[in-house]
Amino acid sequence: MDIKNILPADFSPASRVWIYQSNRPFSEQEALEINEQLDQFTAQWNAHGDEVTGWGKLLFNQVIVLMADESRTMVSGCSTDSSVRIIKSMERQYAVNLFDRLLLAFLVEDKVQLLPLAQLNYGIEKGFISEDTIYLNNTVLTKQEMETRWLIPIKESWLATKLQKTVSS
Incomplete structure (x- = not known):
C-alpha cells in the first residue's frame, strides 16, 4: 500500500498523527459508520474556537488514523481530548480495544x-x-513519519x- 496516495496531499509534512489500532477487524458496515463518524468529527474539530484542519480514516479495516494540519491551527489540549473522546466512544460502540499498545x-x-x-x-x-x-x-507522530516510517x-x-x-x- 502506498500510504502517500491515501493521506491528504495538501497537509503539511509536520501534521500531527494519532494512530489507534483495533484488536479486531471491523465489518464492512462498521467501517462505513466509522469513516462517517471520522468525517463528521474532523469537519467540526476545533481548538479554542478555531477550526482544526483535520482528517481521519480507517485503514486496513482495523487502524484508525487521525491527522491535524497544525500549519493553520495548533491542536490544543482540549482538541486532543475531544479526539480521544470520539475514539473512546467508538471503542464502546463497537466493543473493541483501541488503546492496547502491547x-x-x-x-x-x-x-x-x-x-x-x-x-x-x-x-x-x-x-x-x-x-x-x-x-x-x-508510534509515528507526523504525516512525514507516517509516509516513511509507518x-x-x-x-x-x-x-x-x-x-x-x-x-x-
Whole structure:
C-alpha cells in the first residue's frame, strides 16, 4: 500500500498523527459508520474556537488514523481530548480495544495480523513473522513519519533488537 496516495496531499509534512489500532477487524458496515463518524468529527474539530484542519480514516479495516494540519491551527489540549473522546466512544460502540499498545500489528498477505508483544519471540520462532515482515509502527507522530516510517520491515523497527535476540539464541 502506498500510504502517500491515501493521506491528504495538501497537509503539511509536520501534521500531527494519532494512530489507534483495533484488536479486531471491523465489518464492512462498521467501517462505513466509522469513516462517517471520522468525517463528521474532523469537519467540526476545533481548538479554542478555531477550526482544526483535520482528517481521519480507517485503514486496513482495523487502524484508525487521525491527522491535524497544525500549519493553520495548533491542536490544543482540549482538541486532543475531544479526539480521544470520539475514539473512546467508538471503542464502546463497537466493543473493541483501541488503546492496547502491547498488541503489535503486522501486514501478512495484505491483512493486519496481531501478535501480543509477549508472543513476539514465539511468532518469529514458528515462522509466522520474519525480519522482512511489515510492521505497523504506530508510534509515528507526523504525516512525514507516517509516509516513511509507518509500514516498515521488522528489521528496521525497534523490534529488530528482539528479533536479533531470538535469532542468536
